[in-house]
Each structure stands twice: as structure tokens, then as C-alpha cells.
Amino acid sequence: MTAATASPSLAPDATDDDVVAIPLRRPWRWISAAVVLLLVAGFAYSVLTNPNIDFAAIGEFLFDPRILEGVWLTLLITAISMVVSTVLAIVVAAMRLSSNPVLSTVAWFYxxxxxGTPLLVQIVLWGYLGLLYAKLTVGVPFTDVVFWQVDTNQLISAFVAGLLALTLNQAAYSSEIVRAGMLSVDEGQHEAAYSLGMSPLYTFRRVLLPQAMRVIIPPMGNETISMLKNTSLLSVIAVLEIYTQASMISSQNLKQVELLIVASLWYLLMTSVLSIPQYYLERRYGRGTSRNLPPTPLQRMRRAFAKRQAGPAPAPETKAVSVA
Structure with missing residues (x-):
């Protein structure tokens, strides 16, 4: 007898002892998901229907020139502070790891x-530096010989004071991240570099630091996002970043909540944009730890588009099976 397809009971690999695996049902997953969605929907509805929120004012001030100037200044402060603090953090981390007791002690004290002191206190101290030192001078220590002198308030403006406070504070935290990355590199890398005649500085720059970047990049990305949000503390010394601009506008029109929402929307947008380079940097420096890196969102979109263009896969051909 010939059949177009073989019967499952007569298949060569089928036996009476085959066990069909049935996935375990988990109804609480669906119940918890439904509860969470209900809570989120309820919160969104309460916000969208709240008569105390003027959504027209939010749309009006979202792209206000003063807000856009604050956004630009916030990004500028973040970029300068992170670049300078990262360079300084590498220097401090190298000092901490140095065998020189003076260098390691100074770095530890820094x-x-x-x-150990709050960032807000540091910002205020830098902003009021003129109260401690009326003039900044360069000359011969312990003598009256002065080569250069300037008024402190003219040199240290509010913008410069904010940059100094954020940069020096961030460098202290980033140096510990860099030091942890250095300690994560196997000691055999040091020995191999020294056996090849490499100097300590060259070994640090060309051998240790590139390998430590895999450990350094993720927390440094978080520190960059924290730096972006910490710029709002500069409002205490009247730096016109986005939060200060929003506060000044709200003091005029009494739309405090609406302007806070505007500032929050811009902070969310900026932090989302900063997460993109962090993601690709982590992939770049993580290539040596995994044979197959997960596809990027763009690669997933391309693959899904290619499958849709190719259409459904053709059905496999069936062969006739003879049964005695």
C-alpha cells in the first residue's frame, strides 16, 4: 500500500513510549501583567485628565528659546566636565596604583x-571662592614676588565655578571606576609587557587601559547620565542651564508644574540620546568576551525587513512511503 504521507503511528521513529512535553501553564504571569497594565493605564489617565495641568503651556514652552538655550548649556557643561574629568580620573587612578607613596597618598586624599563632601557644598564653595581669596596670584612662594595677579570674581565666573565643581567631583568617582578596571586586568599582562621592554606608561596606555575599557564603559555611561542631571544643581549659583531657565520662567507665569514637566521631558530625551553611544561602546570593547554578540536594534530591523521581503518559506516536499 502506498500513501502520500506516512501515518504518525507508523513513522519509523515513533514509539508507544514517546512523551509529549506540554508547557507548564503560568496564569499568574498574565494576571500580574494585567494588573501592571491597569495601574499604568490608570496613572496615565489621571495625568491626562488632570484639570490642574495646563498642557497648552507645556507645548508652548517646550521649544521656547530660553529653554533651548538651557538645553544647549546643559549639554555643553556635561560634555566639558566628562571629558576633562575622565582625563583627570585616568591620572588619579594611575597615581593610586603607583608604587610611589607620595603620589598614591595625594591621590587617595583627593x-x-x-x-566625602556633598556636590552641592562644593558648588557653593567654588561659587563663593572670592570670599576666601580676593585675588589669585602667581609668584614665588613665601615671598612678596608676584608675576601675575587677577581678581578672583573676574576669573571664576558662575559658569567656570560650576565646571570646576562638577569636573573635580566627577574625577574622584571616575578614578575609582578606572582603578577597578585596571585591577580587573590579569597580572600576566603586566609581566608580559615588562618582559618585552615596555615602559610603565606605555604599558598602561597601550596594554592595560584598552582591556580595562570593557569594565570601565558601563559605569562611566551611568556617570555621564548622572552628570547631565547634576547640572541642575548649578541653579544655586545662577548658571542658566535648563532647570534654572525653567525656574525663572515659572517664577514669572506661576506655571511651576508645567515647567518642571518641560524640563523633565528634555532630560529624558537627552539621557536617551546619551544611552546610544554607551550601547555601541560596550559592544565594541566587549568583542573579545563573546564569540557571537547579540544583534543591534538596527540589525534586528534589517533582518525582519529582509524576511518580510523574502516572503514565507516554501513548504518541504513530501515523499511517498511504501507500507507493506
Missing amino acids: VWAFR
């Missing part, structure tokens, strides 16, 4: 001092 980290201890700037991590």
Missing part, C-alpha cells in the same frame, strides 16, 4: 575629600 578621592577621599571630593567623595
